[in-house]
């Protein structure tokens with residue numbers, strides 16, 4: 327049962343991180359904490375979702391520093407890392423938007439959480455996911471402490487590896503009247519950006535210790551790969567990573583300096599691993615080209631992408647792939663770039679169907695039918711004034727009916743991003759999409 331949050335007790339600091347329960351237990355039948363409907367609150371704050379950004383603290387470590395998987399694992403770190411190195415590759419999970427705010431969503435969140443958990447327990451050791459990277463929107467409707475148990479700790483109680491996360495808009499938007507100290511980012515930081523592996527009040531009677539990320543933006547460094555994670559703030563749309571020259575004065579600019587420092591480090595080190603960039607809000611999400619009729623469920627975050635692109639240009643480093651959530655479906659784009667005199671294919675992958683909802687790519691509007699695109703459609707019109715030289719954008723494949731997660735593999739030559747639908751079938755049978763990228767050339771190759 328969750329602890330009584332109105333009467334907090336001192337939380338133990340563990341010397342070692344703990345990731346899962348010793349005993350595997352059956353799924354609970356429902357929420358421990360009743361979750362009243364958020365419909366009324368939602369109606370009242372609708373206009374604020376387009377303008378209320380949030381401030382946040384700097385990461386604990388310097389902009390050029392990295393947070394190592396080995397550190398997150400505690401004393402087991404060296405062994406796990408040497409196992410990964412012996413296997414000559416790493417595998418990890420990524421998903422977004424898992425949080426369940428009603429019983430129907432709870433069932434789908436559990437299905438997704440159970441499937442990644444089964445995969446993490448049963449895959450061959452050399453192919454076993456080393457961690458889960460959560461792409462944001464962990465707890466709905468706005469990151470309340472009392473819902474962390476039902477929406478995060480309990481569904482993932484048997485997941486036997488670290489879980490890292492970037493906050494989504496639902497983990498950061500502040501509902502007016504929220505008491506000081508209970509803001510969603512404060513709760514998020516307690517559970518994901520702890521200085522030490524402590525059991526938090528949100529974990530209730532479960533044993534997963536808080537993750538020890540250095541901040542809400544950070545670079546996870548693991549064998550063969552790095553994820554540069556940026557916090558894209560609290561708006562429904564678009565993603566915002568800086569003040570954008572004073573447009574969002576509450577948002578600090580230090581993520582720009584951080585991104586520049588990280589890319590410079592990659593350049594200076596002549597880093598050969600895969601570089602992934604993660605933001606909760608996607609740079610690209612589908613909408614039809616005719617803006618008068620049916621439209622997509624979310625907009626692109628073009629200004630955010632332009633800022634990222636500019637910093638990439640200045641540093642001479644472009645990530646191999648971008649990962650996002652937020653739009654509640656799966657979408658994979660290829661952005662064709664000419665960068666540093668090279669032709670590059672850059673996968674932009676949205677995986678926001680981690681349990682909360684699976685929404686159609688297009689919704690009908692003003693009597694216009696919701697015509698869906700074909701896989702492989704050119705969608706160059708989604709590029710708005712790009713800061714890098716682009717030659718095209720292709721919506722390669724999407725799934726807006728099923729829930730699912732990403733299974734990402736990296737070795738010294740290749741990055742592979744697979745999307746797995748959640749079903750009763752086995753893990754391999756449920757793979758719907760797979761893209762393979764050659765790391766050296768940044769081009770797609772046969773799977």
Ligand SMILES: [Fe+2]
Pocket residue numbers: 462463494495496606651652653
């Ligand atoms: Fe979101």
